[in-house]
Amino acid sequence: MSLPSPLSRLKLPIFDQKQLSVYVKRDDLIHPIISGNKWRKLSGSLRYAKAHGLKGLVSFGGAYSNHIHALAYACQQDNLASIGIIRGRPEYSNNFTLSMARSWGMSLQFVSHLEYKQRAQRDYLEQLQKTYPDHLIVPEGGSHQLALYGVAEVITELEQQIDYQHILLPVGSGGTIAGLIKQDNNQHNILGVAVLKQASYLNQEIENLLGRVKTSHCRWQLLTEYHGGGYAKFSETAVQQLVAYNKQSGITFEPIYSGKMLLATIELAEQNYFAAGDTIILLHTGGLQGIGGLLEQGRIAKNDWSVPNFN
Ligand SMILES: Cc1ncc(COP(=O)(O)O)c(C=O)c1O
Known part of the structure; x- marks a missing residue:
């Protein structure tokens, strides 16, 4: 940096x-x-995940998300797993942004626009946390x-x-x-x-x-x-x-x-x-x-x- x-x-x-x-x-x-506000915003989450012995980070984004791109790379550098919940269709996984995220080890999960809308709802997040225990769920854009x-x-x-x-x-x-x-x-x-x-x-x-x-x-x-x-x-x-x-x-x-x-x-x-x-x-x-x-x-x-x- x-x-x-x-x-x-x-x-x-x-x-x-x-x-x-x-x-x-x-x-x-x-x-x-990890340029711009990405490093500034993600550094706290990465530090938290490591300090608490978590396995990785889960976050949300669109098919060309800067946040998803940076998070995938940052997690790879820190030996953390990364999971991207992506709004849209699996075909997007080969696009400019997501092919790089995958190359840095991110697992992608594609969801409908309707499901994506639930990304900040408490019950949805509780369910997601059960699916990915020992992971830190980071909101869209990394804003928490x-x-x-x-x-x-x-x-x-x-x-x-x-x-x-x-x-x-x-x-x-x-x-x-x-x-x-x-x-x-x-x-x-x-x-x-x-x-x-x-x-x-x-x-x-x-x-x-x-x-x-x-x-x-x-x-x-x-x-x-x-x-x-x-x-x-x-x-x-x-x-x-x-x-x-x-x-x-x-x-x-x-x-x-x-x-x-x-x-x-x-x-x-x-x-x-x-x-x-x-x-x-x-x-x-x-x-x-x-x-x-x-x-x-x-x-x-x-x-x-x-x-x-x-x-
Ligand atoms: C390049 C860039 N600039 C600015 C923003 C906006 O930042 P924030 O979501 O913290 O308002 C984003 C989204 O995170 C972004 O990717």
Whole structure:
């Protein structure tokens, strides 16, 4: 693991025009496979499983899940078993993401969309625990209490690196932002960019993870208008913008998570949300393996994006 992750200055004309200093916290560089928020969120679960002598981890994800991909590799490295409960059909097991997860020893169990919906229900989880005794069940996206400690280190690292006013990050299941909020303790303005539609329910999920209710003193906010059409959806215009920004900056922002955060930041800057002179941190949460899945599905052009190589 390459920690602390560095900061890269992101110079785009709009940021210069608005006198904003924008830096990317390069968690995408932590590790080629367990990159971004994956290492931050999984480290606590791995440590817990080993400390309690458990055999392995069980978790949930879609067919191209970054979380499943990273968890499979991390478990292999730690001599733990891994079981992925995957939404969808067994044919998916040969896709870009899951073929790698299998090569790292993960057992896949495919379930219907209906069964997958039960993934957070108590009786379903009790049954699953009986099927896999001596395993730690990790929720979808790895977002549970054990994730918060690892994520908190982002804030600790930033304290040593830079003075800043705002931090932005993409939000899917809420664990990453919860870890930041907890450690930050109202020092900075934390803006989560929800990457899925109708995401305001995540406010409650984040509060549940924090174990406290949001008050007017809290300096964090979930932005729910920048999902770009819904989870893993994006327009051709958005992709073309990202391709251009990636070329200019030398940093890869993919269209499902970090790209939505970047486009939201640009829109906020255009709307003068930030004050001249502000310093803004964009947390790059990794997920670059997702590009392989998007290329495989023909959703982005080969000439514009390179396939991440994990061999
Ligand atoms: C690359 C990437 N960024 C951001 C997120 C969102 O993080 P969280 O689910 O903790 O909100 C995810 C999903 O876990 C992800 O895979």
